[in-house]
Amino acid sequence: MEAQFIAFASVVALWIEGAAVLVLAVVSALAAFRLVRVLVSGEEALAIRKAVWLKFAVGIALALEFMLAADIVRSVIAPTWDAIGMLAAIATIRTALNLFLMRDIEALREGAEPHG
Numbered sequence: 001m002e003a004q005f006i007a008f009a010s011v012v013a014l015w016i017e018g019a020a021v022l023v024l025a026v027v028s029a030l031a032a033f034r035l036v037r038v039l040v041s042g043e044e045a046l047a048i049r050k051a052v053w054l055k056f057a058v059g060i061a062l063a064l065e066f067m068l069a070a071d072i073v074r075s076v077i078a079p080t081w082d083a084i085g086m087l088a089a090i091a092t093i094r095t096a097l098n099l100f101l102m103r104d105i106e107a108l109r110e111g112a113e114p115h116g
Contacts, residue, residue, distance in 0.1 A: 006077045013073040020066035027059025050108060057105050064098040 034052045038045075071091045078084045 009073055009077045013070045013077075016066050016070040016073065020063040020070070023059055023063040023066065027056055027063075031056040031059075054105060054108050057101055057108075061098055061101050061105065064094050064101070068094050068098070 031052055034055075035049070038048050038052070068091055071087050071094065075084060075087045075091075078087055
């Protein structure tokens with residue numbers, strides 16, 4: 001029974017990571033398309049570039065949340081303290097990245113410059 005649970009949790013974590021990759025692929029492609037369109041049109045509007053960055057950043061934040069969810073699932077099935085420690089370190093880094101990214105998103109929405 002335990003082996004089946006571990007196999008199921010591994011598949012769930014893999015699907016969640018797949019969702020993160022899909023989100024990153026879509027938002028990256030959209031951001032690249034929008035930026036090329038801005039460059040080709042010759043527009044230099046800072047507001048347009050900020051809007052593109054904002055949508056891209058929100059997508060990255062969503063992907064980080066998916067990756068953190070996968071880390072949580074993987075921590076349930078981590079067989080050793082070393083694996084748990086590594087997952088904790090990765091989750092901490094992803095959480096910190098997400099916090100800084102969300103701070104920059106909120107600053108941009110309020111009209112201030114991002115801190116990055």
